[in-house]
Amino acid sequence: MRIISLKAIYVIVLREFKRFFRQRGRLMGTVARPLLWLLIIGSGFTELIRVRGEISYQQFMVPGVIGMTILFSSIFSTISVVWDKEFGFLREMLVAPVSRLTIVLGKLISGSMLSTFQGMILIVLAPFFGISLSLFKFTEMVFLLLIVSFGITSLGLFIASFLTSLEGFNVIMNFLVLPMFFLSGALYPIKVLPSLLQYLTSINPLTYGIDSFKHVMLGDIPGTVLGTDFSFSMDIAFVLAFSVIMTILTSLSFERRD
Template sequence: MTLLPVYTLWQREIVRFLRQKNRVFGAVGQPILFWLVFGSSFSASFRPQSFSNGASYLEYFYPGILMMIVLFTAIFSSFSIIEDRTEGFLQAAWASPAARWQLVFGKVLGGATLALLQAMVFLCFIPFLHLSLTLPSVIFIILVLFLTAIGLAAFGFALAWRMDSVQGFHAIMMLILLPMWFLSGAFFPSQGLPLVLEWILKLNPLTYALSLLRHMLYEAQNPMLSALPSFEISLGVTLGFSILTLIWAWKLSQKWTS
């Protein structure tokens, strides 16, 4: 068994992204601007009781922006599936001797790598916040981001598989992605929410990935952590989501005949 098909498709996704200079600039600059503008605007008026002394809304919002970067980059990397089908590349790849799982994983891995690299750029802001992290904590954060990116890229692959146009995929994704992000605890804590919203947060896989980030970014005695799912549950749900979406994407690719 060779991993050459996986590497080839992974490399193609990276090269395609780097050749689009405007996309590179927007991918790095937009989250930073979003974080600074919204974080600064809400800092004076929004301070949950669970915040530790001296913490600002910028610090609360920080892991939410990390999750936003991973979410949107991983999902929208699936645009290439629709473009490849239109250009005929997808048909050629699927007619090759490579196994379907290799082709699926190559596409997913490429999207996940792009999401991780962009999130790692944003990690450079940690020294400017009141966050004391150790090297093992940073490594674990990177692993969580990558695991989440794998799951989201596979989710995007599955949804893009039967789409006929980039415009249609974009419209449907915006209906899904924004609620997923807003209702994950990225903008506000879960305490005091209506019962319906609390259940939506509990059913949202991003809630648990974001919980893992907060467990690693904040000190253990931070009262905010008591309102989050436990570390073990968050890790299990995040891992399960990534595995299930990969299986879903692979199963869909098995049914492709056109």
């Protein structure tokens, strides 16, 4: 008996894609929210914050806003698990002769692919904010988007496995997602934070994700205020390790039977 059924993963992914593209509002929101951040907050702060000899604040924000998009869309995609629970569809999957890992992987892959897709839209728009990427760097970014999305989706899925109502999900959004965003180095360099907050950023997977985006999009400029905080390999190692641990925990959590 196989542990993973590829056919089942395929059809779970297919379903999530169909649902995503049938909900027009979701796609619009995906593009609109990060653009609002970049255009309004980005241009406002660019005038306030000028670090001599460095990139503009708006340029600094681009990797952060891409990270924000990944964060919101990855967590939001895992809402489908809660949704499926509340509307019964999850049972259709749970009584099928496939392993829990298969279902978890299906949800993980669909969630990360959809997030990656949304992140890619922003990379395509990045030249308007003063960041142009070569084809090589673009490919590198797509790869990074995939692993960061995978990591965040696995976290979301782990949390969603414990929730039974959409109300509970909203609480998580406020108490986890927003702090994760604010403590990720998306809006300000983490070096300027007080040490307690710096500690919190250092256990946030999104911090490493955004740092890796900065490496590719802004170049390796350690030591400068708006530059990167960790080494590129450190970023990738943290995100990958986090993803693997979360995926295992999530499958175990789905395996529980009351």
